[in-house]
Amino acid sequence: MDTNELRKMSGIIGKKVGMTSIFDAEGKNIPCTVIEAGPCVVTQLRTVDADGYTAVQLAFDEKKEKNTTGALKGHFAKAKTTPKRKLVEFKTFEDEKTLGDTITVEIFAEGDFVDVVGTSKGKGFQGVVKRHGFAGVGGQTHGQHNRLRAPGSLGASSWPSKVFKGMRMAGRMGGDRVKIQNLEVLKVYPEHNLMVVSGSIPGAKGSYVIVDK
Numbered sequence: 001m002d003t004n005e006l007r008k009m010s011g012i013i014g015k016k017v018g019m020t021s022i023f024d025a026e027g028k029n030i031p032c033t034v035i036e037a038g039p040c041v042v043t044q045l046r047t048v049d050a051d052g053y054t055a056v057q058l059a060f061d062e063k064k065e066k067n068t069t070g071a072l073k074g075h076f077a078k079a080k081t082t083p084k085r086k087l088v089e090f091k092t093f094e095d096e097k098t099l100g101d102t103i104t105v106e107i108f109a110e111g112d113f114v115d116v117v118g119t120s121k122g123k124g125f126q127g128v129v130k131r132h133g134f135a136g137v138g139g140q141t142h143g144q145h146n147r148l149r150a151p152g153s154l155g156a157s158s159w160p161s162k163v164f165k166g167m168r169m170a171g172r173m174g175g176d177r178v179k180i181q182n183l184e185v186l187k188v189y190p191e192h193n194l195m196v197v198s199g200s201i202p203g204a205k206g207s208y209v210i211v212d213k
Contacts, residue, residue: 010107011090011212012037013060014195016118018205022186022196030198032186035116037105037195037211042097043079043087055091058103059084060208086208094213105188105195108213112185117210118203122175127151132168178202 014037021031044057061084065073068083076083079100094107108114128134128151136148151170154163180201187196201209 010094011210012103013040013058013086013088014209014211016201016203016205016207016209032196032198033201035195036193038103038193040103041079041081042099042101045099055089056093056097057087057089059087061085088210105193106190108185108188108195110185110188113182114185115179115181115212116183116201117179118201118207120174120176120178120202121204123173126173127170131173
């Protein structure tokens with residue numbers, strides 16, 4: 001069997017609802033995250049002949065037609081669906097898909113393990129203590145009254161006479177693409193398009209996430 005066939009996966013686009021907790025059979029309280037997963041529509045099928053690779057493009061979340069460009073209106077019309085806000089390509093899928101198919105949260109089952117990709121919360125410009133966990137000088141004696149959260153020395157002066165790239169310094173924090181792996185699917189509610197996964201996932205409430213099987 002082809003190795004690519006062994007790695008067939010499914011995925012869906014969702015939206016982070018928020019966090020809660022549930023009790024398992026042993027009475028243990030488990031923190032978890034609720035995700036509104038789908039329904040998603042197949043809006044394009046990439047092929048090797050036309051695009052050089054294979055992929056399934058899914059679309060999620062309704063968008064007003066007046067806020068949609070003409071090109072995208074035609075793109076969605078080919079799939080016989082309304083305009084959507086979020087488009088994501090998945091390189092592999094368990095089953096063959098056709099244009100206009102609907103993918104729902106029912107592709108997941110309780111006990112599955114998934115990877116969730118999201119954009120972490122933006123923290124703005126932060127110093128080294130918050131951004132990298134620096135401890136500061138640890139005291140205020142010997143004239144160190146204003147050095148508690150300072151980064152300290154950045155390097156020698158005569159050599160290399162510069163600051164090396166990659167130094168842990170103050171700067172923009174958060175707003176990065178983050179993947180959390182091996183989260184267990186605890187509950188699936190197809191009638192509400194909801195799924196509950198263990199632990200936390202990146203992003204603020206209402207932000208888009210990608211869930212991969």
